[in-house]
Structures are given as C-alpha cells and as structure tokens.
Amino acid sequence: MSPALPVGDPAPEDGALPPSAAVGAEERALALYLHVPFCRVRCGYCDFTTYTAEELGGTGSGSSRAGYAATAVREVEMSGRVLAAAGLPARPVSTVFVGGGTPTLLPPGDLLRMLEAVRDVHGLAPGAEVTTEANPDSVTPGSLAELAAGGVTRVSFGMQSAVPHVLATLDRTHDPARVPDVVRWAREAGLQVSLDLIYGAPGESRDDWRRSVEAALACRPDHVSAYALVVEAGTKMAGQVRRGELAPPDPDDLAAKYEDADALLGAAGMAWYEVSNWAARPDARCRHNLSYWRADDWWGVGPGAHSHVGGVRWWNVKHPGAYSARLERGASPAHGREVLDDDARLVERVLLGVRLAEGLPVTALPPEGRAQVAGVVADGLVEPGPGGTPPGRVVLTARGRLLADGVVRRLLGW
Template sequence: MGSALPLGDPAPADGLLPADIRIDPDVDFGVYLHVPFCRVRCGYCDFNTYTATELRGARQDAYADEVLREIALSRNVLVDRGELRPAQTVFFGGGTPTLLPPGDLARMLAGVRDAFGLADGAEVTVEANPDTMTDAVAQTLADAGVTRLSVGMQSAVPHVLAALDRTHDPANIGTAVAAARGAGLAVSLDLIYGAPGESLEDWRVSVETAIALRPDHISAYALIVEDGTKLERQIRRGEVPAPDDDLQADMYELVDRLLAVAGYGWYEVSNWSTDRAQRSRHNLSYWRSQDWWGYGPGAHSHIGGLRWWNVKHPAAYAQRMAAGHSPAAGRERPDDEARQLEAILLRSRIVDGVPVSEATVAGRKAVASLIADGLIDGASAIAGTVVLTRRGRLLADAVVRALTA
C-alpha cells in the first residue's frame, strides 16, 4: 500500500495556494491521474496501490466521479489565482489504470480537457497491464484523446515474471502492442532487471523480445528492494537472494548496448526512445521541475515551488471528496538551496545535462576529476554542461554528490 507520506505542513481544506506563491505562465503544466487499483500486489511494489480486499469502503465504480470532483476543485483553486494553463501532458498511472472501464478513463480525461484544455499536440499516456488491453479498449482510449500506451512488460521470461509476482501472460505483450498500434497509439514498454533468479541471459531475452516488438520507447529499471514489501521480507528471511549490484550493472550495460544498436537513444538514465519526439514529455516535466497537479489518493503535486500530497487510502480520499474538501494531507515549500540541489539531482539524469555553473564551488572544481574518471562527457563539460557517460549513469549518485559537495 505504498510507503509513508512525507512530513510537512498542514494543508488547508479549501486547497488554496499560499498568497505569495508565484505561478509562471511560461512553465508547462501537466496532469497526473493516479488509479490505485491492482488485481494482485506484486512482491516488489511500493506504490500506493490496493487490491479489491484492501479497499475497505472505497469503490472502483465511483472512482472516476471522485477524481472529477478533485479536478473541479483544482480548477477553482487556479482560477482564484487567475492562472489557467492548458495541460501539455496527461499521465494515467497506477496501479493499473486499465482495470477501470475505458469509458471511466475517457471521462476523467474529458474532465481535464473541460477544466484546463489540452494544448495542441498534448501527450496523453495510459499505463496498461498486457492482460487488460484489447483492440476495443485501445480504440476507446484513442477516440477519447489518448496518444500513448505504456505497457508493463517487465520481462519476457516466465520464471522472472513469477519471481516478480507478475501474473500476465508473456504472449499478451505482443497482443497489447498490436492493439495500441492498430488504434494509432505510440507504445512504450517498461522492463525491470535484477529479479531473484534472473540471469544475464534471461535479461538479454527480455530486451531482445522488447526490441523485436519495435516500440517507440523503452524504460528499464533496476529492481529496488523497498522496506515493508513482500520481497524485502523474503530477502530478510533468506528465502530469495538480494539483487546483485554487479549483475545489475552488467544488465544495464547490456540493455544500453542492445538498444543503441537497435536505434534507440538514451535520454534519461532509465529511458530510451527511437527519436526525440518519442521521449516521455510527462516524465521530463518531473526531471525539469515543471508544474503538475496530481489527482487521486497518494498523488503528489508541484505548482510554483509548492509541493503537496494527498491522503493515501482510497476510502479517505473518497470521504474528502464527498465532503467537498481538498484531499491534500500535507505540503512543503523547499528553500532556494534545497531546490537548487534537487535540480542538479534531477537534471543530471537527462541527456540534456545540467550547466556546470549550477554546481557548487567545490562541485565545479570536481568536474576535471569526473572527466578523468570517465563519469561525465569531457567535450560537453568543457562546453559548460555536465552530461553523464554510460559509466556515469551507473554511478549517477556519486556524480551528484561531487557536484553538490
């Protein structure tokens, strides 16, 4: 059911922003719509998701209407500030958004469109489990204005999927991709590497299977053991091995090489696309610290440097919405120094890099040694921008520590 919410200041019931928050009309505005429902809980998952037996008073069939009420509240908040911007990106994440009827997703998207408008060429993404995607579902989503499907492939190897508690049929990955293509949707495939019992050859099979489907975009994430998950308990009891850092590094280097040969370019540490137009603009908005409003239980938002997060449980969320109150549980406003450090942390992960001038004095002095160690690209650094090498992407945290020392 996800990790604990951050500590922060109380959030007002009316959801209004502090009077001194400045909203820059030139900063892109995005929308995140959280759908917290899953058929089963994967052993590694730390996201704010719930199976049917965990809902305790919340109803999936009422969820779209609850989110629409939060969208209406958010519009009133931004109208109060005299600032409405069309959504450049919309992202349905989860959980498994496609567990909801596609008509519910369409109504939620229509609510965003009615409240804010969608910018010309807006990117609208829906995450999907392969088993929930059919030609009819894909067409309904496309007709509603969805432009992109992100399919949770994770692996093409049955025993790896079993280790991750993923229940989808590997054959349905191709079916989902074909359904999306038939509806004119762009396609992204998500992979995870480093599962218990996964070999380097298993990983090669998964990557090559993904490439053969010719998606527009591929994400590959190292398995992280989160506290409180089933996987963490299994490792602690000695039932399964912990991920091997060296093996995960080998897996990263392998996926990066295979994708480069296949014509995919990296643009963020864990993300590759066929061309610039297929990069996830929504996720780039996070790495660039742009503005977004997150809807649903546990969703986080960021407007004008203010961050806030919603109550976690769907029942608590439903109660807030029924009462006409903001679902925000708390909020914070980092100071300028904290925001600068975070900007370096996030922007150093993307291929556009971070200006050397934004590093600390000690960080700028460390650039030469980072080049010598093969962690950042020398030519780019000399031109004034820190861009990670493949080795640097494996050691990105060390680079950030050096730049912010």
C-alpha cells in the first residue's frame, strides 16, 4: 500500500466547509461512500487503504473490526452537522456504496448499522441504490439475504478472473468455481449483481482473458466492470516487477483485451455506459459511480476515504487508529483538502464526462477545445453528428475509448 496522501491544504479541525460549497447544491445529488478497511489477505496489486489483522496488530478499538461500525457511524453523524452548518439544503441520499477492503468481513448487522445511520441522518431517496462490495468467499446465502432484508439492493463481487493461475498472480484466494454460486445466492435474495474483472495480469493470455469474460457472462450478471491492471508504486507487485520476477503490463496487450471484452460483452447484450463499465439494462448502471463522473456531492466515510462537496475535496487520515481517535474527540478525520478553482473544475468535468457513453456537450469545452472537435472526429476518436457534421456532444468511438486520455488533452487545448 502506498503511504502517500494527496498534497493539499490542512483541513479544519471541525471539518467546516466554505460557503461556496452550498452554491448550486439543490441541483446536485448526494451520495455516501462507506469504506471498510479490512481484508483477510492483501492482494499484491492493491494500493487501497486496507489492512489485515496482522498489520493492525489487533490492538485498540479503532483498529478492530468489532468496533468499526460504531466509529463509522460517528462520521456519518458528523456529515449531517457539517453539511447543515455550511448551508447546504437537506437532501436524501440517492446512492450508498459500501466498499473496501472487504466489507462483508464485517457481520451483516454491522453493515446495516452503518446504513441505518445514513437513513437516520440524511434519509434515503425513494428507490435509492445501496451497493456492497464482496469477495466470493466472504458471503453465504444467509448473509446476503440479511443484507437484502436490511436495505442493500446490489452486490458487486470481486471476481477478477476465472483462471486459477491468474488469480494466484493477483494473490486472490477465492475458488473461481464459487462465483456462479454466490451470484445465484444474491439473485435469490433479490439483489442486483455486478462482477468486477481485471485484465493484463502477468502471464494472462488472451485466451485466459476471454475465458474470464465468458465465465462472467455465463452468470448472467446485471453489470460488469473490467479494469486494466495498473502496477501501483509501493505495492508487492511493483516490487516483483522492479526485480524482474513479473513482467509489467503491455499496452498493446491491454488494448487487445479491452477490445475482446467490449466485443464479448456487446454480443451478450451488455452496453458500455462508461469506458470500463457495461450494463445489461439502463437501470443496471451503477448510479453511485455515475455520481462521481457527473460531479455530484459525495461524502466518503472511513480511513483514507475521499469526499467532494460543491468543489471542495478532502481526504481522511489512513490508519484506522488515527481515524478513530479523531472522531472520539469530536474532530474531523480529514487530513487535508483542496478547493477547486474554475479551471480545475473544468478539467475534471471534461476528464470524467468524456468517459461516459452519454458524452459531454461541446458547449462545455473551452474555446480552444471546441476548435479541436472536428479534428478528433476526423481521426475517428469521437462520433460525428448526423450526416458527418460536427457533433453536439462529444461521444467516444471504440478507438477513442482506448485513447481517452489523449482525447481529453486535445479537448482541453493542451
């Protein structure tokens, strides 16, 4: 795990937000992210804020699974006070996402206690989407049924691969044969199902990758996410690559595997709605992640969690002990923050909006970017308008999705 936190300004002790955070809030959705920082085993590629029992040493209530839900509830309660004090209107939460780590290492009752706090403090909008991540080996039919009965609507399983040697390279410990079972259990509980895949692991062939996508499709999920492996600094895998024990991901191989996934998923009736995400139906799209890509407001609860409200972004301390200690004395767990200026918000809108199948209005681009639209259309990176005319919205072609970062730079006039 990388120890670094973003560089920013010190966060105020009470977590107070500037008045600018309230501007336009009534037009933005409010989402809650609940981070559970515990894993049984640390995967070699992972740089998320997660800890095994051995890393935490089992000392202190803030470092224990047993005391975590109560600590997280304190931050949920703080979120209500801080947003109200900043003058933001009361808004029911439209989506809740419980991520990690492995949230389902906690008992279902603990996860539902955190969800109940969100409901008590903010309320849940009618039809709110409530997702929990889970590893295939961390759930049972009973635990999934209990989560569904308590208000969870969706589960995202970390499948990653169907090929044992690929899972071993990634340090994943579940049996791939278990995935169809957990999907069935989730469906029997009434939950929507998403499967997460990773491509580009060292030693993974294209046949391996296609086998994984086909195995995922055989489960008939509502949603699939497919992410290219990134070797993050400070991880076990980065050390293995540096020492020559593993080969780094090859960009051409990653591009080919993305095209394979898009073709297989598309043929099965799953449509892309964001560069790395496909859904069987419009109502199966992950609304929580769409809140990120559309620059809505979200509050991230937990060690290392990030938040964004009205152009103010902040991030929490990473260690569960430090996180708990701050909340116990009534202080914000935020370590640092930044207030985005107009230029930064424009960059983020273009960077995130272009990744969506709905695209971005050309009028949202800076003048120098609008001048580039005809060029990216001519280069086959952006869909043309009717009759080949310049489009009213920037929507990436299949080739444009492979080169999305370069398209963004051109549309920003860089």
